[in-house]
Structures are given as structure tokens and as C-alpha cells.
Amino acid sequence: GDSVTQMEGPVTLSEEAFLTINCTYTATGYPSLFWYVQYPGEGLQLLLKATKADDKGSNKGFEATYRKETTSFHLEKGSVQVSDSAVYFCALRNFNKFYFGSGTKLNVKP
Amino acid sequence: GAVVSQHPSWVICKSGTSVKIECRSLDFQATTMFWYRQFPKQSLMLMATSNEGSKATYEQGVEKDKFLINHASLTLSTLTVTSAHPEDSSFYICSAIMREGVQETQYFGPGTRLLVL
Numbered sequence: 001g002d003s004v005t006q007m008e009g010p011v012t013l014s015e016e017a018f019l020t021i022n023c024t025y026t027a028t029g030y031p032s033l034f035w036y037v038q039y040p041g042e043g044l045q046l047l048l049k050a051t052k053a054d055d056k057g058s059n060k061g062f063e064a065t066y067r068k069e070t071t072s073f074h075l076e077k078g079s080v081q082v083s084d085s086a087v088y089f090c091a092l093r094n095f096n097k098f099y100f101g102s103g104t105k106l107n108v109k110p
Numbered sequence: 111g112a113v114v115s116q117h118p119s120w121v122i123c124k125s126g127t128s129v130k131i132e133c134r135s136l137d138f139q140a141t142t143m144f145w146y147r148q149f150p151k152q153s154l155m156l157m158a159t160s161n162e163g164s165k166a167t168y169e170q171g172v173e174k175d176k177f178l179i180n181h182a183s184l185t186l187s188t189l190t191v192t193s194a195h196p197e198d199s200s201f202y203i204c205s206a207i208m209r210e211g212v213q214e215t216q217y218f219g220p221g222t223r224l225l226v227l
Binding site for chain 1: 114144146151152153154156159203205215216217218219220221
């Protein structure tokens with residue numbers, strides 16, 4: 001069945017460091033891919049998405065490119081801030097169902 | 111952005127009792143809502159799809175008689191955990207789909223933590 005695998009955390013970085021959170025997926029057909037972010041005490045929020053191969057989603061300095069050849073959708077940010085500390089979830093949508101990765105906690109230290 | 115609320119945010123109950131969790135879309139109508147369950151350090155697991163005006167669609171392995179879902183209106187879906195047991199303790203999250211033309215966006219509630227003693 002469809003599934004999403006993302007790197008385990010926590011990931012701890014200093015402010016202004018480069019961030020990569022790896023995400024790979026298994027799916028039939030042509031899924032849409034998403035990154036969601038969950039700040040402490042809040043619900044999941046959509047961070048970015050890509051609906052077809054080679055699309056790049058971007059928001060708030062974060063980027064992810066839909067790579068069908070490697071079935072990946074890695075999240076990147078060139079310079080993280082303390083306010084980026086949160087849990088990040090990679091997800092796919094296929095046939096109107098969502099599948100989530102286990103989440104990666106990011107801690108950014110000043 | 112759109113807001114989805116859940117009530118209560120946390121609940122503690124005795125084994126054998128039933129617990130109802132509400133999910134509301136506050137500023138949009140949602141014909142489709144989802145219910146998820148999340149265990150510590152694990153991903154969200156889809157439990158069921160709640161459709162306004164019709165029966166919910168449950169995922170394989172989810173007991174429909176255990177987890178009763180009612181989507182009574184375009185802004186409210188409820189999940190009732192019947193005869194709760196300690197193994198039902200978990201974090202329950204709902205989401206609602208907002209449709210604008212061909213665009214669909216999923217908005218999540220903040221979750222409800224259930225502890226069954």
C-alpha cells in the first residue's frame with residue numbers, strides 16, 4: 001500500500017544553518033505530495049505542496065521538489081530560524097486519502 | 111487561513127465509559143472531514159472519512175461500532191469512542207476539506223488527547 005517514510009528526529013541545528021529533512025514515498029498512480037508543520041500546542045498546518053513530478057513547492061523559505069525518479073520530496077531551507085522549531089510531517093494524497101510520515105522534530109538553537 | 115476546532119482538547123475517563131469528540135469547521139463548510147489517530151512518535155493513522163449526510167467510510171482494521179462517527183452538518187463531525195478501554199488512549203485529530211473551485215485544502219484541528227484509566 002501507499003506509505004511515507006521520513007527521517008527520524010530530533011534534528012537540532014543552530015540558527016542560520018541549512019536544513020534538509022528527507023522524505024521518500026511509495027504509491028501507485030500519481031499522488032500529490034505535502035509538507036505539514038505542527039508548532040507546539042497547535043494543529044498541523046500546510047507548509048507546501050506539489051501535485052506532479054518536477055513541481056517545486058515553496059513557502060516561508062522552505063522548498064521541496066517532487067522527484068518521481070527517486071520517489072522523494074525532501075524539505076530544505078537555506079537558513080533556519082528559532083521560530084522554525086516544530087514537528088514536520090511529509091504526506092501524500094492518493095485517491096482522496098492521505099498518508100503521513102512519522103514526523104521529524106526540528107529544534108533550532110539561537 | 112481556515113480554522114478547525116476540536117472539543118475537548120483533552121479528556122480523562124474511566125474504562126467502560128463513552129467519550130464524544132467534536133470537530134468543527136469554524137469559517138467554512140466541509141462536506142468531507144477525516145479522523146486520524148496518532149500514537150507517540152508515530153505518524154497519523156487515518157481512521158475514517160466522514161461525509162456529511164451519509165455514513166462514514168472506515169479504514170481497514172478500524173471498528174465502526176467502537177468508533178462512531180456522525181457528520182450531522184456541514185460544519186460538525188463527531189467521533190464517539192464507545193466503551194473506552196486503556197488501549198484507546200491516544201491523540202485524535204480531525205481535519206476538514208475546504209473546496210474552492212477545483213482547489214482542495216485540508217485544515218487540521220489541534221487534536222484531542224484521550225486517556226482511559
